Amino acid sequence: MEKMQIAIAGISEMRWRGNGTTTTSSGNLVMHSGTNDGGRSGVGIYVSKQYKPALISWSPVSDRIIIARFRCNARHITIVQCYAPTEDASDDIKDDFYNALTSSLTRIERGDIKILMGDFNVKIGPNKQRIGNNHGPTWCWHSNNGDTLIDLCQTFQLVIGGTVFPHNEIHKYTWTSPNGHTRNQIDHICISRKWRRSMMDVRNRRSASIDSDHELIIGELLIKLQRNSNTVNWTTRRPPPINVQRLSDSNLSTRMATTLREQMTQPLNHSWEQTCSILRSTAEEMLGTRQRRRTEWISAHTWELISKRNSRKSKADHDCRARDEHKELCKMVKKSARNDKRKNF
Template identity: 35%
Template sequence: MLSKVARNAFVGWESHGSGIIKPSFKTKKEGILMHIIQCYAPTNDINDDIKDQFYERLQSIIEKYPRNDLTILTRDLNAKVGIYNTGYEDIMGRHGLVRGTKMERFANLRAFNKLVIGGTIFPHKRIHKTTWISPDHTTENQIDHICINKKFRRTMENVRTRRGADIASDHHLVVTKLKRKLKKDWTTGQTSLQRFNTASLRDTDRLNDFKIALNNKFQALQDLLKEEETTMEDNWKDIKEALTSTCQEVLGLKKHHHKEWISIETLDKIKERKNKKTAINNSQTRAEKVQHQLNTLKQTNKQRRALEPTRRNTWKT
């Protein structure tokens, strides 16, 4: 999902096989693109050959783009980073969590491409660094990262997790704030497409009003043509202006109404589950936290069962 500004700046996206996707956007700085490489890296228990192939594929993607472009590597990289940055001082801070024993591939990738780990630069509480919780709710790690190429390090103002965001996942949402802005219109001279409310012409009175207004505009054009010599291009521009201005005045623009497919009952269940996750985040003791996590799991299952019939009925219609 993209905001309006991001949609206007969107250049395109590429899929690079299993676990890697890359959208690109134009920035305010002329000629500089922002590439966001989202990936899901193999876990430590996966065969070494598969991990090597993944990082080789990732390297080939990164080196495709100009060094002047802003490159962000993000999502689940399955690599723990910590407070010890010896040998990596230029691309890593000292504000991570526990360092893993098998992060050499990730470390080498960062070092070779000068990618700075945003989550290690900014000091935060532990709860705002943790990005993943184990299925048994006993282990917490920092394995989701947002990395940015060193040239644009100063554009990054903050990186932290937002525990309140809830999509029934064992990962927390990781967000960053950048100074760099996207370009609103990535195609020079592009104008937004206007769609008029032509459905209103089904109303007899509105149809008559439209005919009268358009007839008056065309009559004025005919009188003008008798008085002045004009080219075919001028005539077309005048006709187009008469049509669009009449549609604007009489019909108005078409309004987009999103079809509501989630019932009020389901929305209430989603809200209830969100409240339960808030209770988890605010737990004072381990026992209290475990109890709230069990309640949340039950609520998640209820939510999925409630949402499935609504979703099926929507696709049928």
């Protein structure tokens, strides 16, 4: 994400257990929503560290839907990331998903910019462009789920970004079959019709090696998030921990106790906040803080395999031999990374 300079990204088929947030070693935030047993579904939203202050709230709806609201200079933005059932799924599963998605879109604050994105597993043919312009892929046959998505977009006044911008066919597909011959556009980014002009482009990025049969699809928006906010929210960074291990030095612990005793005795009417502030400032001055160490658990051998895999990615689209080598390198990277993690944790 940092290499592609992505501010916010939606992730489908995340397969993480439960709901929660994770802060990476680089300071980026990942929110995820899934089931307790993991499973094959699960969704998530990645937010770069520069735009974490713009996050207002987020809500895990199910293992297929997650919502996040961001502070914007113009209006607030509400992003709905989803992972829809496939065409072969039962009607009950598809009805439950689209009912939950409709309910989630209905609860969005009035006036917010709606962005609906994710793996919809739907194909929208060139003759079915009732929303957006007629720039959809010409090789995709329209699917039944496509009608459902189009009706949903018409209800909530959304435009499908992949049908708006003219691109070469190779820049439109988002999924490739395991045999490498069938390609479809089943991942979409939709935006409120009123803010259609704020969307500058939508296309895939085949250069991103994400080890998936899906391509990374990127939408460029001419909307600035409000990164600097005077309000304090739960994303505020915690202060660094105190280096309490230095208290094992008897001389230092005695001097610190004497200093705290002198500061606490004058005056005697300290509030709880003032007491905490005195304790914190004295401890930082005399004990110092303990910096969290970033553990580099990926070995040099794994990074070498990753470089080889990325170099084969550009050739895999045109060369069958390079495609087979790329698949084999993907398996080797997973195996090597798994072994590295087991050695260090």
